[in-house]
Amino acid sequence: MSNKVEIRGLTKSFGSVQVLHDVDFTVKEGEIVCLIGPSGSGKSTLLRCINQLEEAQSGIIRVDGLIQGWSERSGKLYELSPRNITAQRSHIGMVFQRFNLFPHLTALENIIEAPIHVRGIRRAEAIKQARQLLENVGLANKQDSYPSELSGGQQQRVAIARALAMKPRLMLFDEPTSALDPELVSEVLAVMKNLAEIGMTMIVVTHELGFAREVADRVAFMDQGRIVESGTPEELLTSPRNSRTKSFISSVLQ
Numbered sequence: 001m002s003n004k005v006e007i008r009g010l011t012k013s014f015g016s017v018q019v020l021h022d023v024d025f026t027v028k029e030g031e032i033v034c035l036i037g038p039s040g041s042g043k044s045t046l047l048r049c050i051n052q053l054e055e056a057q058s059g060i061i062r063v064d065g066l067i068q069g070w071s072e073r074s075g076k077l078y079e080l081s082p083r084n085i086t087a088q089r090s091h092i093g094m095v096f097q098r099f100n101l102f103p104h105l106t107a108l109e110n111i112i113e114a115p116i117h118v119r120g121i122r123r124a125e126a127i128k129q130a131r132q133l134l135e136n137v138g139l140a141n142k143q144d145s146y147p148s149e150l151s152g153g154q155q156q157r158v159a160i161a162r163a164l165a166m167k168p169r170l171m172l173f174d175e176p177t178s179a180l181d182p183e184l185v186s187e188v189l190a191v192m193k194n195l196a197e198i199g200m201t202m203i204v205v206t207h208e209l210g211f212a213r214e215v216a217d218r219v220a221f222m223d224q225g226r227i228v229e230s231g232t233p234e235e236l237l238t239s240p241r242n243s244r245t246k247s248f249i250s251s252v253l254q
């Protein structure tokens with residue numbers, strides 16, 4: 001399997017505070033990786049760097065072999081223009097903890113916005129595709145609802161459909177269920193599980209260890225800006241080698 005994401009020597013600071021320390025991290029095509037770790041360990045920052053919402057100080061991130069933020073011509077690197085960065089980013093779907101839907105647009109309008117304006121797809125075609133996506137996430141009857149008329153779980157499923165409308169090659173999830181009432185978590189995880197089954201490459205920051213155990217190919221534990229340990233769910237969650245991983249997992253399971 002080829003590498004979907006390849007990160008080498010990634011370093012990120014905010015002011016004088018270094019939050020990512022020389023991170024190396026690889027995700028293979030079709031792989032589902034869950035990223036776990038304590039608050040402030042750098043999980044969101046790592047995802048945001050992959051998606052170019054943050055600029056790193058050093059290191060290289062490749063997605064599908066292409067260096068994010070740079071073009072490579074005859075062995076030299078040239079910084080991409082904001083327009084080309086937007087184009088590069090449009091191949092990565094990201095779903096955040098808070099739903100981030102446009103409040104003044106219906107579910108359907110939220111989904112067709114980027115395909116029409118960023119991809120230049122015809123409106124009729126975008127609507128057809130959006131209806132299919134809403135059906136896939138179990139919301140066929142909610143296309144005309146505004147975000148305020150939807151539950152948190154429904155909003156999050158619209159957010160996933162909206163990301164998928166751009167036909168992403170990679171999906172990043174940053175604690176997609178942690179703002180939800182407990183009874184709404186499973187409907188969102190079910191949609192993510194379906195995505196995993198159709199072969200989408202996914203990096204999922206989550207505290208849902210049950211989901212990680214069931215769906216992830218690999219779990220990585222992050223602490224203080226470093227990936228401390230990674231392995232199969234069984235290896236990492238049942239018999240972690242590192243003492244910090246061990247104590248984190250037992251704290252989450254309590």
Ligand SMILES: Nc1ncnc2c1ncn2[C@@H]1O[C@H](COP(=O)(O)OP(=O)(O)OP(=O)(O)O)[C@@H](O)[C@H]1O
Nearest residue numbers: 014015017019037038039040041042043044045046
């Ligand atoms: N825009 C920012 N400016 C300054 N510091 C920041 C900024 N974003 C994040 N940080 C700091 O970087 C560190 C890593 O933050 P990050 O949000 O990546 O952690 P996290 O692992 O996602 O935590 P959580 O589980 O709470 O979401 C923290 O110390 C945080 O305070």
Ligand SMILES: [Mg+2]
Nearest residue numbers: 043044045174
């Ligand atoms: Mg975070």
